Structure formats: C-alpha cells, structure tokens
Amino acid sequence: MSDITAPTSLASAAPPKRGRSLPPPMVLFGLTWLAAMLVIALGADLLSPYSYTALDLRNRLSPPAFMGGTWLHPLGTDELGRDVMARLIYSIRMSLLIAFGATIIGAVIGTTLGFLAAHFRGFVEQVVLALVDFSASLPFLILALSVLAFFGNSMVLFICLLGLHAWERYARIARGLAISAGAQGYAAAVRQLGASPWRIYGRHVLPNIASTLIVSMTLAFPEIILLESGLSFLGLGVQPPATSLGSMVGYGREYLTRAPWILLAPAFTIILTTLSVSLIGDWLRDRLDPTLR
Amino acid sequence: MLRFFGSRLLRAAVTIVMVVTFAFIVLRLSGDPAQIIMGADAPPEAVDAFRTAWGLDQPVWLQYFHYFGAIFQGDLGRSMRDGRDAIVLVMERIPATLALTIPALLIKLGLGIPAGITAALHRNSFIDRAVMLMAVAGFTVPSFVLGLLLVLVFAVQLGWLPSGGQESWRHAILPIITMGVGGAAVLARFTRSAMLEVLGQPYIRTASAKGVPWRAVVWGHALPNAAIPTVTIVGFMVGSLIAGAVVVESVFSWPGVGRLLVVAVANRDLAVVQCILLLVAATMVTANLVVDLLYGLLDPRLRNQPKRATGAA
Numbered sequence A: 001m002s003d004i005t006a007p008t009s010l011a012s013a014a015p016p017k018r019g020r021s022l023p024p025p026m027v028l029f030g031l032t033w034l035a036a037m038l039v040i041a042l043g044a045d046l047l048s049p050y051s052y053t054a055l056d057l058r059n060r061l062s063p064p065a066f067m068g069g070t071w072l073h074p075l076g077t078d079e080l081g082r083d084v085m086a087r088l089i090y091s092i093r094m095s096l097l098i099a100f101g102a103t104i105i106g107a108v109i110g111t112t113l114g115f116l117a118a119h120f121r122g123f124v125e126q127v128v129l130a131l132v133d134f135s136a137s138l139p140f141l142i143l144a145l146s147v148l149a150f151f152g153n154s155m156v157l158f159i160c161l162l163g164l165h166a167w168e169r170y171a172r173i174a175r176g177l178a179i180s181a182g183a184q185g186y187a188a189a190v191r192q193l194g195a196s197p198w199r200i201y202g203r204h205v206l207p208n209i210a211s212t213l214i215v216s217m218t219l220a221f222p223e224i225i226l227l228e229s230g231l232s233f234l235g236l237g238v239q240p241p242a243t244s245l246g247s248m249v250g251y252g253r254e255y256l257t258r259a260p261w262i263l264l265a266p267a268f269t270i271i272l273t274t275l276s277v278s279l280i281g282d283w284l285r286d287r288l289d290p291t292l293r
Numbered sequence B: 001m002l003r004f005f006g007s008r009l010l011r012a013a014v015t016i017v018m019v020v021t022f023a024f025i026v027l028r029l030s031g032d033p034a035q036i037i038m039g040a041d042a043p044p045e046a047v048d049a050f051r052t053a054w055g056l057d058q059p060v061w062l063q064y065f066h067y068f069g070a071i072f073q074g075d076l077g078r079s080m081r082d083g084r085d086a087i088v089l090v091m092e093r094i095p096a097t098l099a100l101t102i103p104a105l106l107i108k109l110g111l112g113i114p115a116g117i118t119a120a121l122h123r124n125s126f127i128d129r130a131v132m133l134m135a136v137a138g139f140t141v142p143s144f145v146l147g148l149l150l151v152l153v154f155a156v157q158l159g160w161l162p163s164g165g166q167e168s169w170r171h172a173i174l175p176i177i178t179m180g181v182g183g184a185a186v187l188a189r190f191t192r193s194a195m196l197e198v199l200g201q202p203y204i205r206t207a208s209a210k211g212v213p214w215r216a217v218v219w220g221h222a223l224p225n226a227a228i229p230t231v232t233i234v235g236f237m238v239g240s241l242i243a244g245a246v247v248v249e250s251v252f253s254w255p256g257v258g259r260l261l262v263v264a265v266a267n268r269d270l271a272v273v274q275c276i277l278l279l280v281a282a283t284m285v286t287a288n289l290v291v292d293l294l295y296g297l298l299d300p301r302l303r304n305q306p307k308r309a310t311g312a313a
Helices: A006-015 A025-042 A083-118 A120-135 A141-152 A155-163 A168-182 A185-192 A197-233 A247-255 A261-288 B004-029 B033-038 B046-053 B062-070 B085-120 B126-140 B145-159 B172-197 B202-211 B212-239 B246-251 B257-267 B269-297 B302-304
Strands: none
Touching: A025 A083, A025 A261, A083 A120, A083 A155, A083 A168, A083 A247, A083 A261, A120 A168, A120 B004, A120 B062, A120 B085, A120 B126, A120 B269, A141 A155, A141 A197, A141 B004, A141 B246, A141 B269, A155 A197, A155 A261, A168 A185, A168 A197, A185 A197, A197 A247, A197 B145, A197 B246, A247 A261, A247 B145, A261 B126, A261 B145, B004 B062, B004 B269, B033 B172, B085 B126, B085 B172, B085 B257, B085 B269, B145 B172, B145 B246, B172 B212, B172 B246, B202 B212, B212 B269, B246 B257, B257 B269, B269 B302
C-alpha cells in the first residue's frame, strides 16, 4: 500500500489475449500432474506393487527407500506392514472417483434446477431460489456431517452427498444464463419452429453456456476433493478397509512422530492435485469466461 | 428502503424454517433413534419406554409440530447420552471455539485484505504473482494437512509449541495460525478480484482523467466500491465463527463446538447435532442478513431494485 503505481498500469487490466499457443508452465505442470493421477487411478490394479490390504509383518513401519528403507516398499509401510505406495495408488483412485462422481452429480442437479427455474419462472423459480438460499445458509461441512451421521455411511450416499456441494452455484449460473438466452434470438427462433423444451435447453441453450459451467466444475472439483479428504480425515467419510487420501492422512496422524511418511505421501498428493485443478481452472476461466472473474 | 429490509427479513425467516424442517427430516427419518441409542439387542420393553419418553411413538407430523414448538421455546432437547440439556452442552463449548476463531478472523482480515489490495494495485508485478501463488497454495492445502505439518515442524521437530490440548494460550497458537493462513489466502484472492473489477470501471478512469491524485482515487473511489463484494465473504467468515473450526479442533484436540459435533456425530447423539446445526444456521442466517442490510447501506443501487444481490463470487 505504501507505493502505489501510476494509473498507466490500468492498461494491463485488459482481458487476456486469446489464441496463445501454449499454456503457461504452471498450467502445463497441472495438466501433467492431473494426467498422471488419471493414469494411476485407471491403472491402479496394474501399477500397484501389492494389494492395499496386504500385510508384510516383518517390515512394519519401514521408512521409504530414500530415507533408508527397503526398495521392497519404495514409500515405506504402515504399522501393519501395508505398503504405503499401494495404499496411495488405491487412495488416488478412490478420491478421484468420488470427486468426479460428485462434481458431475452437482453439475447435473444444479443445471437442471436452474433450467427449470428459468423455464417455468413463478412458483418453481421461487422454490429453487429458496433452496439456493438454504444451501447458502449452512456451511456444507456441517450439513454433510449431520446427514452422514444419521443416515449411516455408505459409499453411494457419500458420493451423492458431496454431489450436493456447489449445486446452487450451477443452479444460479444456469438460471441466469438461460433467462438471458431466452431473451436472445436463437432460443426464441427454435421455440417458434416448434422445438420441445428438452430440445431447446439440451441442444441450444446448454452448448451456449457450457463453457461457464465447465469453468465452475473445475472450480468445484478441488473443493470436493478437499471436502472428501476432510470428512474422511475425521473418520466420517470413506470407511476402512477402503482407503482414500483423506483417510490415509487421518490414519497416519497416529504415527506422526514415528512414521511421518504414512501421512506425508497422501498429504502432498492432495495438495498437488487440488493445486493442479485450481491452476487449470483459473487458466480456463481467464480464457473462456472473463466475466466470471 | 423499508421494503428492501422487509424482504430480506422474510427471506431469513423462511431459511430458518427450512433449516429446522431439514434438521427434523434428516434426524427423524434416518432410522429409528431408539434402536440406535439402545443398541440392537436391547429388550423391546426398554426400546418402547425410550420411544414414549422421547415422543417417538407419535405420528411424524405431530412430532414435527412439537419439534417446532419446542425449538421456539428454546428447548433443544437433551443429549441422549448423558441426559444434559443439549443447548447447555453446546454453550459450554462456544467460548473455547471463539478463542480460536476470533483471533483467526483477525489474521484473515489483517493479512488477506491488504495483500489482495496490494496485488490488485500492482497487477502482474512480482508482488501480485507472489500473493496469488500464496493465495492458491493457501486455498489448496487442506486445513488438516497444514495443521499436521505445523505440528510436525513446530511441535515434533522443534519442540517449541504443544501439539494439542487446551492448557495454556500457547496451545492456541498453532490452531489459530492454521485457520488464519488458509482464510487469509481465500480473502486475498477475493479482494484482489473485487479490486481489479473496480479498477477497470469507467469512473476510475474519469477520476484519474480529472487529475485526482492516484492515491485519492484508490482511497476515495476504488476501495469503497471494492468493499461491497468483499463484505459478503467477510460476512460468511463471521457467520462461520462457531462452525468454522470443526476440522482444526479435531486436529489439535481442542474442546470446542466442532470437536463436540464430531463426537456427537460419531455417537449419533441426535439432540446435540440438531442443536449445533440450528445454532450454526441461525448464526449464518443472521450474518447473511446483516450483510444484506449492509449492502443496502453501502450500495444505493440495490435498495431500489428487487433483484437478488448475488455478489461477484
């Protein structure tokens, strides 16, 4: 605040130039990391050296290879002798699966409700807006905790619950954009031609607002990873014997002093993954949709 | 102006009713609380007696009305574990939570807002990139990871600070830093984009063109306008003072509301979870209401238009 630049710096406030051939290095890093995660998630069964529940009782709490451990367990083992790398690989698969599933559920529910509100207006719109207010009035973690505690914990419920995260954002965006699309020529033209609402919204409005929705998805995706890992960390998300990045951290916490590698490997995976998606999301937002900033 | 306030009040009331209904639906229809509390092998007479005692044998709609009535009389039920009033249990924990969240909020405001403004004023400079990198990092590191890393460094390796518990003020330092840093990052990012948005407006150019000194343009025109969207997110932070520490309290074994909630959830203690849920919702709704009213005061444009104030998020 002490030295304030001259107003000439305003020139740089113009929207970023389009048509750059290569994304910036940070984004390239993000894309690479995310691609690697996807490969690991898809090929978990081929890549994993052991089953994630396999015990090696003679090598309990063995440190990673670069910390003086054995190459049998490159990232070390936990107190039951389970291979940290194998667990990490399956955790990546689990966390990505949940995050993808939940992001898609949220986008579909939110967009559908937004379109319904825009199409019917009146009472339907008021109901949707009231639901939006309701979601905005509760921190999602509290909501998720109460639902999970009382419905018990199943994988399907957990994914659906996380899918409700951020639905109201899609609903708000879809409603706003669909209303303004309705006022534009193309939607009215197809309606005059006798297209059904399904066709208008599915084939004409949706493709026109897709870029904004995709940007929202890239912003919601890391949030869902963080939520999932937070809940699993608290022991209220993914339940053993299944494992996710968050539950690995929560579990490794018991061995923080003796075997920090159990916790550090999944922790850095979470950080790098959310970081990558955020970088990609920001970059996409700047390119596709300057208005969302 | 009155109509604006009236509609906001009505909206807040509707939201509260929805939250209460939601709590009722979730907590009642999720399974038979009697069986859950008493255990699967409890004798049927004991389960029936429990149902009668808690009013669980009545029709659901009747339970719903009783539930509403009880809540508005301040009766939030008793903990099904130890029979104490849920509201008392929760209230006991609030000071401990506020002892963490209020200093953390001050850190967020004190670090986040100046950092965001500085970054926006020096767009694309080294400072801007550094702030944004920190902001992205702060946003992507989950609080439990940050907390545990701080424990690993400052408690385990260096031994400077305790790793958990609530015996002295030194126990509060790590949790406060954990929460403050993450929140400051979010706030910096938000303030920066709000500020950039305003700096691109024609009235800033006009003011500069008139020959107003840049410092005066920033203080007199840019900051007040950028404050409007920032108020929203600050309101959200104030609203989550009570609930914002669930994860961090668990990491540092801090006996606050969040820890109570996690334990109650694990024990399926209906009354305590309900109580916290409603309390959090009421805090959030109040904070949102205050934000809406502040919006009305800060931005005269909003008073006259019936449309929703969605903010720049």
